[in-house]
Amino acid sequence: xxxxxxxxxxxxxxxxxxxxxxxxxxxxxxxxxxxxxxxxxxxxxxxxxxxxxxxxxxxxxxxxxxxxxxxxxxxxxxxxxxxxxxxxxxxxxxxxxxxxxxxxxxxxxxxxxxxxxxxxxxxxxxxxxxxxxxxxxxxxxxxxxxxxxxxxxxxxxxxxxxxxxxxxxxxxxxxxxxxxxxxxxxxxxxxxxxxxxxxxxxxxxxxxxxxxxxxxxxxxx
Amino acid sequence: xxxxxxxxxxxxxxxxxxxxxxxxxxxxxxxxxxxxxxxxxxxxxxxxxxxxxxxxxxxxxxxxxxxxxxxxxxxxxxxxxxxxxxxxxxxxxxxxxxxxxxxxxxxxxxxxxxxxxxxxxxxxxxxxxxxxxxxxxxxxxxxxxxxxxxxxxxxxxxxxxxxxxxxxxxxxxxxxxxxxxxxxxxxxxxxxxxxxxxxxxxxxxxxxxxxxxxxxxxxxxxxxxxxxxxxxxxxxxxxxxxxxxxxxxxxxxxxxxxxxxxxxxxxxxxxxxxxxxxxxxxxxxxxxxxxxxxxxxxxxxxxxxxxxxxxxxxxxxxxxxxxxxxxxxxxxxxxxxxxxxxxx
Numbered sequence: 123x124x125x126x127x128x129x130x131x132x133x134x135x136x137x138x139x140x141x142x143x144x145x146x147x148x149x150x151x152x153x154x155x156x157x158x159x160x161x162x163x164x165x166x167x168x169x170x171x172x173x174x175x176x177x178x179x180x181x182x183x184x185x186x187x188x189x190x191x192x193x194x195x196x197x198x199x200x201x202x203x204x205x206x207x208x209x210x211x212x213x214x215x216x217x218x219x220x221x222x223x224x225x226x227x228x229x230x231x232x233x234x235x236x237x238x239x240x241x242x243x244x245x246x247x248x249x250x251x252x253x254x255x256x257x258x259x260x261x262x263x264x265x266x267x268x269x270x271x272x273x274x275x276x277x278x279x280x281x282x283x284x285x286x287x288x289x290x291x292x293x294x295x296x297x298x299x300x301x302x303x304x305x306x307x308x309x310x311x312x313x314x315x316x317x318x319x320x321x322x323x324x325x326x327x328x329x330x331x332x333x334x335x336x337x338x339x340x341x342x343x
Numbered sequence: 344x345x346x347x348x349x350x351x352x353x354x355x356x357x358x359x360x361x362x363x364x365x366x367x368x369x370x371x372x373x374x375x376x377x378x379x380x381x382x383x384x385x386x387x388x389x390x391x392x393x394x395x396x397x398x399x400x401x402x403x404x405x406x407x408x409x410x411x412x413x414x415x416x417x418x419x420x421x422x423x424x425x426x427x428x429x430x431x432x433x434x435x436x437x438x439x440x441x442x443x444x445x446x447x448x449x450x451x452x453x454x455x456x457x458x459x460x461x462x463x464x465x466x467x468x469x470x471x472x473x474x475x476x477x478x479x480x481x482x483x484x485x486x487x488x489x490x491x492x493x494x495x496x497x498x499x500x501x502x503x504x505x506x507x508x509x510x511x512x513x514x515x516x517x518x519x520x521x522x523x524x525x526x527x528x529x530x531x532x533x534x535x536x537x538x539x540x541x542x543x544x545x546x547x548x549x550x551x552x553x554x555x556x557x558x559x560x561x562x563x564x565x566x567x568x569x570x571x572x573x574x575x576x577x578x579x580x581x582x583x584x585x586x587x588x589x590x591x592x593x594x595x596x597x598x599x600x601x602x603x604x605x606x607x608x609x610x611x612x613x614x615x616x617x618x619x620x621x622x623x624x625x626x627x628x629x630x631x632x633x634x635x636x637x638x639x640x641x642x643x644x645x646x647x648x649x650x651x652x653x654x655x656x657x658x659x660x661x662x663x664x665x666x667x668x669x670x671x672x673x674x675x676x677x678x679x680x681x682x683x684x685x686x687x
Contacts, residue, residue, distance in 0.1 A: 139507065180587060183551040185503035192504070225437045228499060228549065275627035275665040304548075304583070304604070305627030 129165040136169030148200035158201040170239035215266030219247035223277035253283035282314030298333035351480035367684035368409040377402040389415035392467020400475030414485040421495035423460030455523040457530035469536035488542035489520035489562035546583030567596040603661035619655030635675035642679035
């Protein structure tokens with residue numbers, strides 16, 4: 123198969139939730155000498171971007187995104203061992219989590235999937251994450267974006283503690299903070315000193331891309 | 344502001360039978376917030392039926408809302424079927440270990456009865472609250488529908504995947520959940536409560552209409568039939584976005600739809616002549632974070648829309664009044680309906 127056709131097949135398999143097809147196309151990519159990195163970024167991720175569009179227009183929903191993402195991961199598992207370490211630009215780090223007191227993580231999981239597909243280096247802290255855990259992860263990462271989510275009005279105030287924790291730890295300048303979840307709003311983001319609010323997964327990705335440009339240069343190792 | 348001329352029971356009774364009422368019924372969904380009224384920890388409230396019932400009766404005395412709404416969490420039926428919950432001291436319980444980690448195990452589920460898990464706590468709460476208020480206000484009990492229950496038995500993410508990968512097993516799990524929901528619904532009625540069905544995981548924020556119609560609607564419809572057969576009004580609450588599933592919700596046989604994240608004018612245009620609508624003061628932005636005047640403004644707008652809901656309108660909160668809702672905001676909601684929601 124031509125490499126163009128293989129990339130299209132990878133994207134198609136993701137959009138159509140064809141797990142066996144995705145795995146087969148990944149093997150085909152390796153056989154045909156397609157750069158596995160390109161197979162992910164221009165094949166699978168292109169498919170996942172299309173999935174994001176379908177979610178945005180109300181044709182796909184949470185179950186579809188989960189299964190499309192599983193499909194992508196099956197193919198990534200085939201391709202990843204063959205990627206040579208890249209020395210050029212590192213992806214922007216995003217530390218993601220549902221704030222302390224809240225265990226509703228579907229929204230956060232969808233955002234994680236879309237951020238992954240958009241090429242961010244996502245560290246998922248899971249759900250019920252304390253402000254201290256966010257700050258500790260920030261300290262280790264050095265620079266990046268923090269994404270905090272909540273579905274519960276009872277816990278939204280805990281999001282402000284993360285911003286204050288970053289300030290106290292002297293890390294605020296190195297991080298952009300974005301929040302999401304239905305009880306939150308752009309006004310609430312401003313109120314707690316966060317840098318932006320994303321209403322849904324697509325807005326979260328757009329926002330992360332905008333916030334990336336405001337980050338100080340990452341320390342190169 | 345006008346004085347009430349009917350008791351909540353008189354008002355709700357007249358409302359449900361299409362007779363004149365003095366004003367729109369007003370139901371801020373006081374669920375776990377009831378514990379706050381008595382200064383009781385949430386974790387004590389949800390495991391002690393007498394205490395829970397007392398809290399709700401006292402919340403009614405404090406606010407005078409038109410329905411008592413007994414509720415702890417949306418996992419309570421799955422818990423009775425084997426899902427393990429974690430109980431924070433002062434917050435709502437959450438799923439810790441779903442009962443069915445492997446979908447193949449669904450058929451091994453044992454039938455749940457109203458004696459399992461914390462279902463007896465709810466029933467005791469209904470008894471206690473009913474005895475305390477002595478018929479002055481209807482006592483309802485909110486419990487999860489089969490779809491939400493199946494999601495809690497399986498873990499929501501896994502159940503969402505099952506809709507594609509294990510359709511038959513998903514339906515099997517839903518049938519089990521339906522049986523448990525029906526048994527509990529009967530127990531609620533036998534105890535003197537009015538069932539209120541809540542299906543938060545079947546929301547349009549998670550599911551598209553196709554999946555709602557295949558996996559949520561048939562089981563919801565069966566549960567509603569069971570409730571109607573007991574001579575009870577069928578009250579359904581689905582939170583989150585419901586625009587895409589509203590038409591399907593109309594087919595479930597509900598007499599009243601309680602709605603959350605949808606403009607009430609849109610709901611009125613699409614459904615207001617077919618079923619009574621309830622909603623939708625914003626729980627977080629307005630009830631929790633707003634000032635009393637924000638509540639009043641929203642109530643005024645909703646009452647105006649409510650007057651053109653030909654099948655009836657109840658002023659409600661879009662979803663549960665947050666636990667930490669300032670009491671003055673609930674007072675503002677009650678007073679505003681007496682100002683803007685009266686009939687001659």
